[in-house]
Amino acid sequence: MQLRESATFDRHAIAAIQRAADTGAYRIRGWGAKRPLPHFDDLLFLGASMSRYPLEGYRERCGTDVVLGGRHGATPLRLEVPVTIAGMSFGALSAPAKEALGRGASAVGTSTTTGDGGMTPEEREHSTSLIYQYLPSRYGMNPDDLRRADAIEVVLGQGAKPGGGGMLLGQKISDRVAAMRTLPTGIDQRSPSRHPDWTGPDDLAIKIEELREATDRRTPVFVKIGASRPYYDTALAVKAGADAVVLDGMQGGTAATQEVFIEHVGIPTLAAIRPAVDALEELGVHREVQLVVSGGVRTGADVAKAIALGADAVSVGTAALIALGDNHPRYAADYERLGSAPGYYEDFQDGRDPAGITTQDPELTGRLDPVEGGRRVANYLRVLTMEAQTIARACGKSHLHHLEPEDLVALTVEAAAMARVPLAGTGWIPGAL
């Protein structure tokens, strides 16, 4: 008899039901969405040929710099490459990991970002450009750090859980993490999903003004949204006074979130970019209010595709952790002991990360050398940039920002509809009027 697996009740679904019945608890995990989703892989670039002239790959310049946040007269971030490090908290990550990200970003002239838990001295010291997240929890928020930041990012949500608050389980609430967050050591921390002192875009406009006043209007203010209604959220963020909008798609990473949230809330990054760009264009501020896109960016091709669709820059989170050493085969034996394997490890919530990245265990964090980690992150960021340049030159562009939707086609009907580029080999854009 031939065995047949149910498409509806597949092995994952059966295991989830059995786990729920065994434990009475829902699954909390890290990483990000693992289900198949329309993504940048579903797009292709149209390299130059008879009707387009390519640039010489190793001779002609292709610019990569980007300026973020100058709209209202603040001192903007001037980045050499349009790939930034996404917000990740000390607490979710170890102190060496935060330092390494700062070192790597600084080495290539880009920025890194704090997270839900405040700013550590290590990351400030080693980050040339540091963005300070201003979150609903306000954990660690203080005006001294606010003034030390190069930009402020008001976080409304993240792609892995738009509408949800942060979470950090007790095994990662070390004495230092607890002190920074003013919480008892070892508790399961749940962050609020709403800010404590404003509701809605009209309030946000006043809040942004407060942040500008507190920093004497020197510091740009970004607004980060989890991708769910990107057109309206982007428009309202601009209306509220954002200097830049950070848009995080559902493939964006998380250190700890309910699996049902990760896999079932929000929309893919690919589907989110064009509506956000629509909002910026309709308000006449595309490229004036910069759009930073994150959520599943892995390669220079992803960077180039996001920019071609209208982003000014991208952020990497999960990919940066992989560059640091996450899921590396050298920890295969450790992963096996945890019931996982290189390439599958997702238990960032657990605090036992063999790579020393998503843990507060001193023995494990000691495995991560921040200098070597920084070197690896810098290497990765350079490769992303060179890959994106390779594609841009092939499309005849002397700057990454010259890439445009016209350079792209889609491999699937779904991707064509979401990215609003033609299905490859046709002139058909599903849904286009």
Place this chain on the structure above:
Amino acid sequence: MDVVTTTAVTVDLAARPVRDLNAALHAPDPAPRWRVVNPAGAHNVAVGVDAPVAVQIDGPVGYYCAGMNQRADVLVRGNAGTGLAENIMSGSVRITGSASQSVAASGCGGLVVVDGDTGARCGIALRGADVVVGGSVGHMSAFMAQAGRIVVCGDAGHSLGDSIYEARLYVRGAVASLGTDCVEKPMLGEHLAELAGLLTWAGRDEDPAAFRRYGSARRLYHFDSANHTAY
């Protein structure tokens, strides 16, 4: 607590923008005493001050007055909008009237005194500041309050102290309802002494013995499937 003297620098917000006032207060070695007139509900008055100055504001203010205050003593002779003294770090903020919602939200230190009433979410996410309210507070006050103390001389609205961590609450009047995981706790001698100190600090004369104490039952500090109906 009136700070007005002949040496105070007067800023008329009918004639100058809030930006000018805040810039002057942020300047190195600002004058020790300031008087702000005609605020007319302006937002973000005296925000981000980090200096040992006394600021008296004669009239109503809008959102976030004295937000992120450090070391300054701010007196508002009037009412205040949302987020009075949000994220206060040190110093003191007092208003003679009433305040809207989210008084001292996420405040870390210092003292906030509201002589009148407050709206909802007074002391939300409090992280170490002390709040004394002469009147009553609205619903969801002390929501997720982590540390610090809140004294309510009047009544408290629904869901007081919902999901509270380690903040301590003292209420003299009626509590409409307690939020999730907030319980009444015994009023011991140490609490009476603490409360007496807070009332004195705030310049109030209520009898500490007339108050009841509330805080966290600490039943929700660890995720437990048995808590699925608690929220």
